[in-house]
Every structure is written in C-alpha cells, then in structure tokens.
Amino acid sequence: MIKQVGPTEIKEKHKFACHCCGVELELSLPNGIDKPRRCDCSICRRKGAVVASVKLDGIKIVKGHDLLKLYTFNTHTAKHYFCSECGIYTHHQRRSDPSEYGYNVGCLEDVNPFDLGDVVTNDGVNHPADR
Numbered sequence: 001m002i003k004q005v006g007p008t009e010i011k012e013k014h015k016f017a018c019h020c021c022g023v024e025l026e027l028s029l030p031n032g033i034d035k036p037r038r039c040d041c042s043i044c045r046r047k048g049a050v051v052a053s054v055k056l057d058g059i060k061i062v063k064g065h066d067l068l069k070l071y072t073f074n075t076h077t078a079k080h081y082f083c084s085e086c087g088i089y090t091h092h093q094r095r096s097d098p099s100e101y102g103y104n105v106g107c108l109e110d111v112n113p114f115d116l117g118d119v120v121t122n123d124g125v126n127h128p129a130d131r
Contacts, residue, residue: 003032006115015109018083018090023064036105038121047089050113051102059101
C-alpha cells in the first residue's frame, strides 16, 4: 500500500478530478494506493494510464455525473468512464473483478503517477476471464 507519492500524502478520503475538473470524485483510500499497475489490453495500452483499485462503494461522485460517459466493448462487462468535456478516462468497473473500480491514478489530486517509479504491467491480452 502506498501512502506517499512524491511530496503528496495519500489521504483516507482523497479528491480526484478529470483535467477540466468538470468531474470530481472522492475516493476512499484508507490503505493508500493499492497495487498500482498498467495493463496491455487493447483499451489500456491506448489510454496508457496507471490504475489502482477500490471497492464499488469506494468512489463517490461529487460533481459532474452528467459529464461522465460510458464506453463498453467486447464482452461489455467492464464499464469504462470518461469525461465528455475533456476526454480524460477517470475510472472503470473491472472485468476481472466487477466488485471493484479501477481508477486513473493520474486523476488523484496532487499525484504525479511518474513519481511511483516502475509500475507492473498486467497481461490484459490474455485476460483471466477468457480462460
């Protein structure tokens, strides 16, 4: 669990926003950032975000629910959300664990994901749900 990223302390309730700040969320991160990762599936390698996970009740939309757009593909199990104004991917309901959201670490207030150093890459091309 990561409680500090660069100069930023990860708060138990941490603010989160897209680029234009039209979408604002509050994430429940009592243990900090848990298992940050990248994925090499078709959508993740295009968006290039570092993600971590929270339970479904760990995200509270504070502002901009009307700006969030949903994108699904293939099995339509994963639900990918992005801001319709600035286009930034914010979070997705995970296919490998639908009881969790993956969230874009770069959207956490005052967090630079490059300060995380090396981040593991998951094999999303050979997704466990496809076996």
